[in-house]
Amino acid sequence: MAAPLLRSCRLGASLFTAQSQTANKVSQYSTSESLVTSTGKKDKLYRQLTLEIKGHDSAILNSYQKFTAMAAKELGVNIVSMCDPPRIFTRMSLMKSVFVHKKHFHQYEMRTMYKVFQIKHITGSTASTFLEYIQRNLPEGMAMKVTKIQIEQLPSHIKPPADAANQIQSSQQTTKH
Amino acid sequence: MSVSQIFPKSLPVSSFFLAFRGISTTSSVCKNRKCGVPKVTPFRTHPLTYEEAQPPSKIYVTKGWLSWNTSNLYEEKRHAETTFEDLIIRKFMFGTWHGILASEVVIKRRHNMIVLAFLASMEHALQRQVYFLQGYTEELLTNWFKCPVKVELSAVSSKNDVIFKKI
DSSP, X not given: OOOHHHHSOOSSOOOOOOOSHHHHHHTTSSSOTTOBOTTSOBOOEEEEEEEEEEESOHXXXXXXXXXXXXXXXXXXXXXXXXXXXXXXXXXXXXXXXXXXXXXXXXXXXXXXEEEEEEEEEXXXXXXXXXXXXXXXXXXXXXXXXXXXXXXXXXXXXXXXXXXXXXXXXXXXXXXHO | OOHHHHSOTTSOHHHHHHHHXXXXXXXXXXXXXXXXXXXXXXXXXXXXXXXXXXXXXXXTTXXXXXXXXXXXXXXXXXXXXXXXXXXXHHHHHHHHTTTTBOSOOEEEEEXXXXXXEEEEEOSSOOHHHHHHHHHHHHHHHHHHHTSOEEEEEEEESOGGGGOOEEO
16 A cells, blocks of 8 residues: 555656556556555556647637647646647538529538647546546537546456466576566 | 408508508518627617727627537537527526626536626626625526536726727
């Protein structure tokens, strides 16, 4: 059981020095795998978070991108890419007259601009804290979609073949010496 | 039924034309009528706020929108519901804050919350009336729409303060 101080999520700080090979793998995350939450469960590990944001106004989107980048920098969250995918204009044509009077032709359009932020290697507690902060500051008229890719352990009924298991065992023994 | 049955012959001819003058049977003159652009009065006495002074073509150029929501974004839902709710809110605000509203109501939605922002002129309203109306508006709209509604009003001393130009 980890000390209660370390149990809370430490944003961005690499608190733990890797002691074994397994610890090395998770050292890129903001908190260690060995940490357990207050409910006694292990913290989730997300390989990638994808935030898709859309809005009508490009100025507001740019401002929000600046805000998110700043928040991520301060909190030490690793944002790997921020891109703006092609925008989509939905057009509605209005012509009251069936045939003539083309002068009165009107066209309305609804513009949708996008931003996509990608965050790599983040723990569950850090992700929820960071997402809550940026979602609470989401301006009006902007929608956000979050896609999380979580790392799961293999189910217990799936086991590697006997040869592979032996190889893993032998390699672990050699590393211990 | 003929005309002679409706109008007895004893009546003068002018009354016949008078009765039928209101009906026009000619085709309408299809002039290009602009909506949202107010007409100039003879002596340029009609006051306009900044919002009213900008024509609809200037939206997103010199003025913003009055409804901020996500329903009109691509692949989003609730177009009709949001629009209709906004309509109800505007009607309600016009009646509830009658004579006090000094601007249009800006309806902003974030998450499930609706924020109403507008200017209230304190010319004919007491402070306690405004406080009451604020609570009344929030309480009623919250119950109707089943979501938190907040009123964020700014007070101006009179409607003269918000005149942008006179036409």
